[in-house]
Amino acid sequence: MFNNHFKTALGYIKRAPFQAAAAIFVLSLTFFVATFVSVLVYSSSQLLNYFETRPQVIAFLKDNASDAQVADLQHKLAANTKIKDVKYVSKEEALSIYKKATSDNPLLGQLVSPSIFPASLEFSVTDLSFAQDIINQTKGESIVDSVGFTAAVGGEASLNDVVSRLRTITTYVRVGGGVFTGVLALASFTVLLITITMRMATRREEIEILDLIGATKSFIRSPIILEAIIYAVVGVLVGWILSFIAVLYSAPTLVSYFGEIPILPRDALGILTIFGTILGIELLGGIVLAVSGSLLAISRVRKSR
Amino acid sequence: MSQEKKNIIKFNKVTKKFGNVTALDSISFEVESGEFIFITGPSGAGKTTILRLILGEISPDSGEVIVDGINVKNLKEKDLPYFRQKIGIVFQDFKVLSERTVAENVEVALAVIGIPETDWGERVKHVLKLAGLLRQAELFPSQLSGGELQRVSLARALSVNPKLLLADEPTGNLDWDTADLIMQLFEKINKEGKTVIVATHNLEIIKKYKKREVHIVGGTIK
Numbered sequence: 359m360f361n362n363h364f365k366t367a368l369g370y371i372k373r374a375p376f377q378a379a380a381a382i383f384v385l386s387l388t389f390f391v392a393t394f395v396s397v398l399v400y401s402s403s404q405l406l407n408y409f410e411t412r413p414q415v416i417a418f419l420k421d422n423a424s425d426a427q428v429a430d431l432q433h434k435l436a437a438n439t440k441i442k443d444v445k446y447v448s449k450e451e452a453l454s455i456y457k458k459a460t461s462d463n464p465l466l467g468q469l470v471s472p473s474i475f476p477a478s479l480e481f482s483v484t485d486l487s488f489a490q491d492i493i494n495q496t497k498g499e500s501i502v503d504s505v506g507f508t509a510a511v512g513g514e515a516s517l518n519d520v521v522s523r524l525r526t527i528t529t530y531v532r533v534g535g536g537v538f539t540g541v542l543a544l545a546s547f548t549v550l551l552i553t554i555t556m557r558m559a560t561r562r563e564e565i566e567i568l569d570l571i572g573a574t575k576s577f578i579r580s581p582i583i584l585e586a587i588i589y590a591v592v593g594v595l596v597g598w599i600l601s602f603i604a605v606l607y608s609a610p611t612l613v614s615y616f617g618e619i620p621i622l623p624r625d626a627l628g629i630l631t632i633f634g635t636i637l638g639i640e641l642l643g644g645i646v647l648a649v650s651g652s653l654l655a656i657s658r659v660r661k662s663r
Numbered sequence: 664m665s666q667e668k669k670n671i672i673k674f675n676k677v678t679k680k681f682g683n684v685t686a687l688d689s690i691s692f693e694v695e696s697g698e699f700i701f702i703t704g705p706s707g708a709g710k711t712t713i714l715r716l717i718l719g720e721i722s723p724d725s726g727e728v729i730v731d732g733i734n735v736k737n738l739k740e741k742d743l744p745y746f747r748q749k750i751g752i753v754f755q756d757f758k759v760l761s762e763r764t765v766a767e768n769v770e771v772a773l774a775v776i777g778i779p780e781t782d783w784g785e786r787v788k789h790v791l792k793l794a795g796l797l798r799q800a801e802l803f804p805s806q807l808s809g810g811e812l813q814r815v816s817l818a819r820a821l822s823v824n825p826k827l828l829l830a831d832e833p834t835g836n837l838d839w840d841t842a843d844l845i846m847q848l849f850e851k852i853n854k855e856g857k858t859v860i861v862a863t864h865n866l867e868i869i870k871k872y873k874k875r876e877v878h879i880v881g882g883t884i885k
Contacts, residue, residue: 361780362774362780369762373762563758563761564760564761564762566758567758567759567760568771568775569744570718570720570747570752570758571747571748571752571771571772571775571819571820571823572744572745572746572747572748572749572750572775572776572823573744573775574744574745574775575744577744577774577775
């Protein structure tokens, strides 16, 4: 029976190829953008995650802090689930970092000794929103002289700005992409609805005849719903393939531009996992779109009878 | 040997109104299984309303319509398709599927009642032969004459092997010779044991075939 409905659905498509092409074109465009936005959301999340997990907080230690006290604090910080990558930087290492940073002007390096650089504990937070609390807590430690944030060392007041800026960018990408995709999805839904309604209007007599000779609702509806599902699946595949090709084509440039920031997976399996997941979600979304659109069209036509 | 035939259709004081217009006014009649009857009367008398009531397309405002032991008014919507599958119907305006060939029109009816595709071939061939349409099997409705279209409609109705065959003005759009040919087919089908109800106002047909008449005028039986 499914084969029969499938053949009928294909017959409907063949008999009105331009309506079918219009529906598939709009759906393809929607899913092309949806795939692209999904990759953009992934990349922006990776970007945010990268910055969130950089060593951000530096607790400058008092000169009189003993090794045991430093070790205790290091363990205490490492045990905090909101903190990761705790690293001790000695006075000598701090000088070395300073000299490296001022290597273009050796005179600056010669003028300083290790004693002027405080030892420090550097660490990052697992989520940037924890930073302010962690800084406040760390400031309260007896061996801590001051606490700085790498984005603005010594300027904790600007921490919220840094966090909010990164979050704003990510939100724009997510919300903007979501809205754009939503608008396109709505357009696709409307086109699908109109196409199926037109199909049903031109087949009103056929539906009436089928009704009179004893066709069940599912017998009448199945080819119509299958037709919409065919549009959606073809639309998803075309949009996804085009987007996949576009991303693969631009990947080397993007990866090179962003350097060590892993905006895209570096291995084929990672890329395939992401695109496979997107494809699965889009197929599901496409089928939901097709079924809901066609059922709405059917109910509208039935009401108008 | 006495043969007590069962009633396949029973109208019991059936009234049907459309707005202020009374289409049928408390009519009662019965049709025996295997019988061939004409429902006659002028246009607008209520002939088509009777067929629509039998088919369950509309419900009576009062009274009962019993078809093969089933009170049509009590049928649930989900059961209606299965009820209709037992009835063959032929329309004045043919109602063939214009985008399907003659054979496909018959196949649709078989698909509707759930006959497996592998069994279609023989049944389609049989009804098309009966209707004299074997040579036109692969033609589309636009390539057929009025008489041929009516035979397609008849072949489709017969393909499901119905107990009851309803025909609403089946000769209305046909010339006499073609109409006569269609009526001969109905008679042949009736002789095979099927109940046939033909709604018509064609006096020549009524005179020639001399079947029992249920004559309706203004919604009542005369």
